[in-house]
Amino acid sequence: LKKHKVACIGSGAWACAAVRIVAYNTLHNDPRDEFAKEVTMWVHEEEVNGRKLSEIINETHENVKYLPGVKLGDNVVATPDLLEAVSGADIIMVCVPHQFVHGICKQLQGHVSQDAIAVSLTKGMRVRPEGPQLISEMVRNYLRIDCSVLMGANIAQDIASEQLSEATIGYTILANAEVLKRVFETHYFYVTMVPDVAAAEMCGTLKNIVALSAGFVDGLAYGPNTKAAIMREGLQEMRQFCKALYPTVRDETFFESCGVADLIATCYGGRNRKVAEAYVKALMTDHPKTFDELEAELLHGQKLQGVLTSNEVQEVLRKRGWQDDYPLFTTTNRIVNGRLPPHAITAYRDCGIDGF
Numbered sequence: 604l605k606k607h608k609v610a611c612i613g614s615g616a617w618a619c620a621a622v623r624i625v626a627y628n629t630l631h632n633d634p635r636d637e638f639a640k641e642v643t644m645w646v647h648e649e650e651v652n653g654r655k656l657s658e659i660i661n662e663t664h665e666n667v668k669y670l671p672g673v674k675l676g677d678n679v680v681a682t683p684d685l686l687e688a689v690s691g692a693d694i695i696m697v698c699v700p701h702q703f704v705h706g707i708c709k710q711l712q713g714h715v716s717q718d719a720i721a722v723s724l725t726k727g728m729r730v731r732p733e734g735p736q737l738i739s740e741m742v743r744n745y746l747r748i749d750c751s752v753l754m755g756a757n758i759a760q761d762i763a764s765e766q767l768s769e770a771t772i773g774y775t776i777l778a779n780a781e782v783l784k785r786v787f788e789t790h791y792f793y794v795t796m797v798p799d800v801a802a803a804e805m806c807g808t809l810k811n812i813v814a815l816s817a818g819f820v821d822g823l824a825y826g827p828n829t830k831a832a833i834m835r836e837g838l839q840e841m842r843q844f845c846k847a848l849y850p851t852v853r854d855e856t857f858f859e860s861c862g863v864a865d866l867i868a869t870c871y872g873g874r875n876r877k878v879a880e881a882y883v884k885a886l887m888t889d890h891p892k893t894f895d896e897l898e899a900e901l902l903h904g905q906k907l908q909g910v911l912t913s914n915e916v917q918e919v920l921r922k923r924g925w926q927d928d929y930p931l932f933t934t935t936n937r938i939v940n941g942r943l944p945p946h947a948i949t950a951y952r953d954c955g956i957d958g959f
């Protein structure tokens with residue numbers, strides 16, 4: 604019987620932490636003997652210390668730039684060639700920052716086995732003139748294969764150090780989700796399944812906006828009551844937005860790891876929070892910095908998703924005349940774009956008032 608071969612598109616921090624789990628499972632946690640041992644990982648090639656990153660990964664089994672100090676497994680093979688990465692693969696993980704997925708899908712079109720299944724770990728959405736599109740929808744449309752999502756409270760470094768974590772697979776086809784659960788679940792990483800791709804993926808996307816709001820609160824040195832108030836309103840607007848765009852989403856999904864748990868983890872320990880806090884602190888000095896500057900300075904090549912997502916979601920809100928119905932999202936977007944000062948975050952209820 605042909606064994607499932609896993610390929611990962613992407614090699615950033617989360618991609619590497621997730622591949623490390625998969626590589627462990629294919630070698631040591633495969634009671635049905637259903638997975639090929641080798642896992643392929645596509646690397647967006649770049650030079651690190653004068654050498655190609657893909658070569659460094661293959662030699663040291665470590666992504667020294669995006670997840671330093673963590674061995675991925677000897678059975679992970681890195682390649683800078685996208686088509687080579689998916690060749691022979693029938694389980695395709697997509698884990699690149701969301702702004703790059705469309706370009707990658709176009710390159711992959713027609714080159715992926717029609718027996719394959721995909722799973723997106725990417726948190727973000729695409730806004731087209733005709734409306735927003737989930738990343739899973741884009742993958743499904745371009746590659747013509749089923750695409751589930753794996754979302755959750757999944758700070759990459761914590762999972763790389765094998766701290767107990769949970770994740771949620773949002774699926775359309777249960778049999779595919781069951782295979783994916785066996786690919787990802789391991790002794791420190793528990794995976795549940797929900798038949799609700801849209802809510803799982805939208806939660807993962809929208810909480811990045813709320814993490815910026817939480818970072819503003821931290822930058823202003825307000826305490827836990829304020830942060831909790833902002834997170835509560837954020838969760839409320841996340842659910843409202845999901846239901847407005849995808850009326851079939853289920854309330855229960857918001858209580859899974861992909862919902863409230865990811866919101867909490869990201870608002871306390873994520874990169875969006877960290878950079879938003881730094882933005883506020885820099886504004887208080889004689890040397891204010893832009894989000895782009897802070898992303899480069901603090902994340903060393905890792906990518907911030909919240910600022911782009913805030914602008915993308917705001918475009919949807921503006922086009923549909925919904926801005927006043929989402930006061931936290933709208934206020935956060937105005938702070939991100941310098942149209943309101945950070946302290947406006949605590950007055951988000953007044954976002955529609957002229958001259959605020």
Ligand code: NAD
Binds near residue numbers: 703
């Ligand atoms: P990352 O932010 O650590 O790294 C950025 C990656 O983008 C690098 O691999 C870089 O090579 C790549 N890149 C840069 N320019 C590119 C281009 N033009 N085309 C393609 N790739 C390019 O990456 P990550 O943490 O793996 O994030 C991927 C997705 O996973 C994001 O949507 C993120 O929200 C999500 N996610 C991240 C975490 C986390 O803790 N890091 C956790 C859960 C989900």
Ligand code: 13P
Binds near residue numbers: 756757758811814869
């Ligand atoms: P950040 O991109 O803000 O680090 O969030 C990571 C994440 O999605 C954790 O689940």
